[in-house]
Amino acid sequence: MHLAPIDDTPQDQHIPRLSREQCHVARLARDARFDGRFFTGVLSTGIYCRPICPARPPHEHNVRYFPSAAAAEQHGLRPCLRCRPELAPAAHGDLPPAFARLLARIDGGELAAGSLATLAQQAGISERTLRRQFEQHLGASPKQVELTRRLLLAKRLLTDTPLAITDIAFAAGFTSIRRFNDAWRRAYGLAPRVLRQREGAGEVIAGRAALTLQLPYRPPYDVAAMLAFYRLRAIPGLERVEGNGYERHYRVGDQVGWVRIEQGKGHRLTLTVHDLPPAALPDLLYRVRRMWDLDADMQRIGEHLGHDPLLARVQSHWPGVRLPAGWDEYEVMLRAIVGQQVSVKGAITILGRLVARTEAQFGMAQLPTPTQLGELDLAGIGMPSSRIRTLQGLAAALASGAISLATASDEQLLALPGIGPWTIAYWRLRCGHDPDAFPATDLVLQKALGGGSKLPVPAVLAQSAPWQPWRGYAASWLWHAMSERPELLHELTSSLGA
The missing domain is CATH 3.30.310.20 (DNA-3-methyladenine glycosylase AlkA, N-terminal domain)
Incomplete structure (x- = not known):
């Protein structure tokens, strides 16, 4: 079934924040701030493009706009070889937060390894509701979204790397080279090797070269x-x-x-x-x-947070500051626990000792797995016994399967010894899954908002409430300002409070 394109009719519900006129202006200007937020389908050529495509802009009457690459491909269009839609940043900021988090997991390959029913169950909704959300927000079915993800990843690897086509097929999530070839031909009308010949990816290699x-x-x-x-x-x-x-x-x-x-x-x-x-x-x-x-869509985030005079001034001094995340949920939790009530330098020293002890005992230069952490001798590592018990309690819960950091609720985490609201909020913020996570009890944030004095938590929460759903970015901006020029931030805070 062909999905309705974006237009000004009542049926157009796929991109509620972008009108057809906004898409038209953005593509003519090749505005990089809109890259990935919509795709331009050119009906006369049968291709779809990013708004930054360097090709000559088509006439508006030949154009339809789509909220996702999957919607364009479900409409029978092929990706442009010049602007390469597979390279566009994701546009999760246009989506409801819960759906955006679930889609991010699909981007990480969870639907390739699992089922839509499992994802729906973990999200606390029915599979039917989840399918309806895909159609509403992305203009495509879950099956099409997953297929497009695989095909565009394969296209990227075919174009940018000299990997063998068989390696690319399995890397993209296809279970056989035949399935890959069939899906590719149906979607793009040519064999994968033909694209490689056109793009000149170089000498084909197999294995693990750079x-x-x-x-x-x-x-x-x-x-x-x-x-x-x-x-x-x-x-x-x-x-x-x-x-x-x-x-x-x-x-x-x-x-x-x-x-x-x-x-x-x-x-x-x-x-x-x-x-x-x-x-x-x-x-x-x-x-x-x-x-x-x-x-991240920094234009949208900046416009929202810029309504606050303090954040507007911080943004003017340090534009482009993002929300750095960690390698994975487990590593971020270890960092959060070790970092409780100690300096960053002190926490990193302890984490380095954890890596060294893991290598000495298990022959692996890495942070210990939950099972390894339960077996390590942590005496003399530089942490109080209470924090060691917190690490061991986390390790036991994860190793036994009592909790999973991918799906753990705040209540489950609070039940673990030594884990409180600050640890959970900081962990969620640094996992990169929740841009609204905000550790209101953080001392640096309290001083940032208090002009150098510790602002009470209720006042911090009240001041940060209008920043939702981007409080994590506000925290990142304030932390950065405090690390770069705390005296300027205190001056700004004091002048606005006067």
Whole structure:
């Protein structure tokens, strides 16, 4: 079934915040701030493009606008070879928060490994309701969304890497090369090898040689601020910031490779991957995009938070500051627990000792798994006994399956010894799943909003209430300002309060 395109009729409910006129103006201006928020279908050529496409703009009467690449492909259109829709940042900011979080999990490959019924159950809704939400918000069925995700990932790897087509098929989530070829031909009308010949991807390789991929984002983006954040928090033996790039070891089974992320040309980062199997690429891309907050719509977030005079001034001094996240939910929880009531430097020192002890006992230079953490001797590691018990309690709960960090509620986490509201709020904020998470009891935030004095928690909550649903970004901006020029922030706070 063909989905209705975006227009000005009552049936157009797929992008409630963007009118046809807004899409028209954005594509003519090639406005990068709208990249990924909609796609332009050109009916006369049968292709769909990003709003930044460098090709000559088609006439408006030949154009239809779609809320997602999946909707355009379900309408029978093929991706443009010039602007490459597979590289567009995601537009989860246009979606209800709960649906956006679920879609992010699908972007990470959960629907490839599981079922829609399981995702619906975890979201607390019926499968029928979830299907209706896909049609409403994305203009496509769940099946089409997942198929488009796989095909566009395969197209990206065909174009940007010299990986063998068989490796690409399995990396994209297809269970056989035949299924991949069939799906590709039905969607794009040509064989995968034909696209590779057209694009000239180079000599085909197999195995685990170095690969380089481009990761676009919508401007503004303060890459230097992100590097400064990760430089201060790099865990010895696991990660480092060297020069203008972030590097870390990454284990997949028994294979250990490493990745490097740095500023690329234009509005993009460059990801270099060494010694990892092709099947690890989807998960790696998902982690990096989430960690570096590459899909944020800073225009929308800035407009909303800019209604607050203090945040408007902070934004004017430090535009493009994002919400840095961690590698995964488990690592972020370890960081949050170890970081309770200690400096960042002190917490990183302890985490480095955890990596060293794990390597000494288990032969792996990594943070301990829950099972390993339960077996480690943590005496003399630099933490009070109460915090050691918190780590061991978390490890036991995770190892036994009593909780899963992917689905844990606040109530389940609060039931663990030593985990309180600050730890949960900070953990959710740094996981990259909840942009509204806000640790109101954080001392730095209290002083940031109090002009250098500790503002009471009720006052912090009252002042931050209008910032919803982007309070996490407000916290990130305030933390950054306090680390860069606290005296300026205190001056701004005092002048606005006068």
